[in-house]
Amino acid sequence: MLTDELETRLREAFSQAAADIEVPGQARRRLLSRDYHPRTVNRKLTAVLAAAAAVAIAVPLAIGWGSRPAAAGPVLRLASYSFQLPAGYQLTAAAAAPCHVTVTALLPWDPNANDRRGPPGQTAMQAAASAAGGCIAAMLAPPYTPTAAVPDPEAPVDGAHPVQVGRYHGVIVHSLTHYPPALVFSVTGIRAAKHQLFTELFVPLPAGGGEMRDLVIGASQLSESELIKIAATGLAA
Amino acid sequence: MKLVRGGLRRRQFEAFIADATDVLFRAGHLMTGDAGSAEDLVQETFIRVARRWDRVRVMDHPVAYARRVLVNLAVTEAERRSRQRAELAPQPTWSEPADQAAAGALSEVEVKAEFRWALAKLPPRERAVLVLRYWADLPTAEVAAILGCSAGTVKSSASRGAARLARVLPQPSPAGNPASPYEESESTHADR
Numbered sequence: 001m002l003t004d005e006l007e008t009r010l011r012e013a014f015s016q017a018a019a020d021i022e023v024p025g026q027a028r029r030r031l032l033s034r035d036y037h038p039r040t041v042n043r044k045l046t047a048v049l050a051a052a053a054a055v056a057i058a059v060p061l062a063i064g065w066g067s068r069p070a071a072a073g074p075v076l077r078l079a080s081y082s083f084q085l086p087a088g089y090q091l092t093a094a095a096a097a098p099c100h101v102t103v104t105a106l107l108p109w110d111p112n113a114n115d116r117r118g119p120p121g122q123t124a125m126q127a128a129a130s131a132a133g134g135c136i137a138a139m140l141a142p143p144y145t146p147t148a149a150v151p152d153p154e155a156p157v158d159g160a161h162p163v164q165v166g167r168y169h170g171v172i173v174h175s176l177t178h179y180p181p182a183l184v185f186s187v188t189g190i191r192a193a194k195h196q197l198f199t200e201l202f203v204p205l206p207a208g209g210g211e212m213r214d215l216v217i218g219a220s221q222l223s224e225s226e227l228i229k230i231a232a233t234g235l236a237a
Numbered sequence: 238m239k240l241v242r243g244g245l246r247r248r249q250f251e252a253f254i255a256d257a258t259d260v261l262f263r264a265g266h267l268m269t270g271d272a273g274s275a276e277d278l279v280q281e282t283f284i285r286v287a288r289r290w291d292r293v294r295v296m297d298h299p300v301a302y303a304r305r306v307l308v309n310l311a312v313t314e315a316e317r318r319s320r321q322r323a324e325l326a327p328q329p330t331w332s333e334p335a336d337q338a339a340a341g342a343l344s345e346v347e348v349k350a351e352f353r354w355a356l357a358k359l360p361p362r363e364r365a366v367l368v369l370r371y372w373a374d375l376p377t378a379e380v381a382a383i384l385g386c387s388a389g390t391v392k393s394s395a396s397r398g399a400a401r402l403a404r405v406l407p408q409p410s411p412a413g414n415p416a417s418p419y420e421e422s423e424s425t426h427a428d429r
Contacts, residue, residue: 002392002395007371010399010402010406014372015372017349017352018263018266018372020349021263031258031276031283034283
């Protein structure tokens with residue numbers, strides 16, 4: 001319970017303490033010399049600039065430039081195809097972190113009977129990684145002969161939906177990968193595996209002689225549309 | 238005309254800065270116990286006030302508004318630091334009194350230092366309540382509005398904080414309570 005006497009003593013103590021506080025000369029000069037003043041905004045000029053910016057964005061999109069990735073990164077090559085990746089990615093070994101998780105996930109959902117691929121590091125997979133831990137990995141799967149029962153042995157059946165990739169038809173699927181694949185035992189105890197959303201695109205391409213082979217391209221930190229753009233641009237070239 | 242209005246607006250803001258610097262710096266120092274942090278707080282406060290200057294400049298007490306911004310900035314920053322387990326209070330260069338007798342023997346300077354040290358040791362919101370209530374001399378309801386809490390919380394915080402400071406408070410001077418630094422701007426508050 002605060003008494004009047006205590007409140008009086010508090011007020012006096014605060015007053016004395018504050019009176020002892022002097023603004024140092026240099027601090028005062030700094031505080032007074034800084035420009036805090038809000039900039040006045042010319043609304044007409046702002047509107048004109050905004051309209052110009054909108055045109056600058058809309059025109060390239062309208063003439064088709066928008067189908068390319070927003071910024072240029074490295075080029076990932078598979079056979080005769082060149083896939084322009086977004087900025088911020090660096091080509092890397094497929095078996096190296098963080099791509100080893102993505103590459104493992106890229107292995108076929110239903111193994112092709114004629115599949116003679118080795119482990120991820122030895123396949124023809126190409127990969128690129130970003131500093132943020134993202135990975136884009138791509139490969140051309142072994143040729144196969146489509147049948148009515150198994151039209152595409154590479155592509156998943158569950159959860160996949162058809163997409164248009166330039167002039168090709170493909171399927172795309174989103175899945176949750178676990179890294180590490182199980183619980184991890186560490187000095188701090190058991191911690192859960194990390195989950196990583198993984199997007200995978202399958203595009204069957206003619207391989208000659210009635211056979212097909214899939215372009216399989218997957219990414220851990222790209223949206224569906226970004227992945228389709230990368231594939232469509234590379235396949236169109 | 239726009240240039241004239243802009244010039245007037247700028248001059249008003251510069252006058253406000255010149256007028257408010259001392260008061261805000263003292264508030265910042267009481268809240269942080271440190272001159273460097275106080276300067277940072279004042280600077281950030283001026284930046285925020287500048288953004289809303291068209292509204293602030295027509296207020297009855299722009300400095301009181303700025304102090305409100307500063308105290309909230311100080312509390313937010315102190316709580317952020319607390320979450321990072323950083324010590325807000327400066328390391329004391331003097332020792333805590335062993336008992337009331339020792340405290341009574343401290344010189345006036347030591348008592349003031351002891352008070353600032355004890356103030357800096359309080360939790361940020363408790364400190365803010367005391368600074369606003371007993372230095373800025375604001376009524377309980379206004380302190381509650383500034384800190385976004387109930388009047389009951391202000392009263393209990395003030396009671397706890399006062400109890401912790403009580404042993405280091407100087408004895409009342411014969412002249413009574415010195416004038417509040419906000420006497421002019423806050424004298425309209427009647428519900429204390």
